[in-house]
Amino acid sequence: MANPLKPITEEIAPGVWRHAGDLKHGMNVYLLPEDDGVTIFDGGTAAMTAGVREAAERFGPIKRLVLGHGHADHRGIAASLGAPVICHVDERADVEGDGGWHYFDLDRIPYRFPRAVYPTLLRHWDGGPAEVDDTVTEGDEIAGFVVKHFPGHAPGLIGLWRESDRVAIVSDTTYFVDSMKFKPVDWANVPNRVFNQDHHQAIESLRKLAALEPRLVAAGHSEPMAAAPATMRMLLEQAANRG
Template sequence: MRHLGEGIQQLVGVPPHLFNAYLVDGVLVDACTPAASRRLLRQLKGAEVNAHLVTHAHPDHFGSSHAVCEALDLPLWAGAGDVEAIETATPVTGPGRIPALMSKMKMPPPHPVARALREGDEVGSFTVLDVPGHSPGHIALWREKDRTLICGDVFYRLPKVSGPWAITTADMERNRESMRRLAALRPRLVLFGHGRPLRDDPDRLTRAAG
């Protein structure tokens, strides 16, 4: 694992930075695709892990959630608006034919959510922010003292900082509002669901948010 900041480690992905997962104050944040479970468990061996949090109910974020929670006996936490999607493995799709076809693909195993997270809840040293759009119950994590933001897929960095792709997003306009909200925080460190960390360049979020 790679140390990124106080209480934050990034698990190594294959390829690096394409599907990200983080260990934050003893909480595993996201669990990549279903194929990642062995890699995640190998890296977490010997670490203190008390819970697993999913930023949003898409299969590249809760793909290995069931396997990891079962193996480590962890409670699963998620945004209140995404609980049903995770517990039934039926993510909400955006409009159009392609998202509808994608929704028929094989999904990761469902898993019960032990804690439905809402705006203002605390997760370790971080505060939960409701930032819907990419999914109905998408959440981000914000730490004011050092201005660290874990933004899930409200933004991508592949490699350019941008909004998420329309075909993967339930409501692009709501996500744009969430982008503006997070950009206004002026974070010093941004951790993405997809892409490398961004340090000391909050203007890139502002430009992407329009």
């Protein structure tokens, strides 16, 4: 059994490394080694900074940090890592600002314990606002992947798509976790509406991901999901239909 206090770094696809840390290894950062350095995708939590740096530097110097979006548990390392920070143009204000707090609706959490603990957790995870050095948009290329815009959970949420082997790294376009019980699940979900900037748009973004027919989906939390492309499309569409 893996040590729950020690981060895990594992190759999940050719040239794609998942670095999982923090709460039950539930926070994912992705390492994409290139000839001139390592691109990091998504920023995890503040407590992961040293571990991410150590894991990335095994492959070479850190080239840049590309944020899937700017929520506390995805920008955590950005302010202190010392690497150029990149995000979608529509996410810049939240990365440099409150991390999306202004549209969270924590009062809608139906259970007493998570409703009480989430404000503390979000502050603990957050490394604070980070200056954005550059922005990307749909169709840009990063480390052999194409940027895909999946708004809804956050206005500028992005994923990375590699058609050659149908690998999608998608931040919080989908959840493989029960965010109220803090545990992984074996099925895809629409992100929790409590944290969504536009819930309907989040559903449509999940349909957009399904239409790509990925073979591997690596999300912001928990382990990746693998399936034949047609099966993956069905599973993601079912998640979108559940809303």
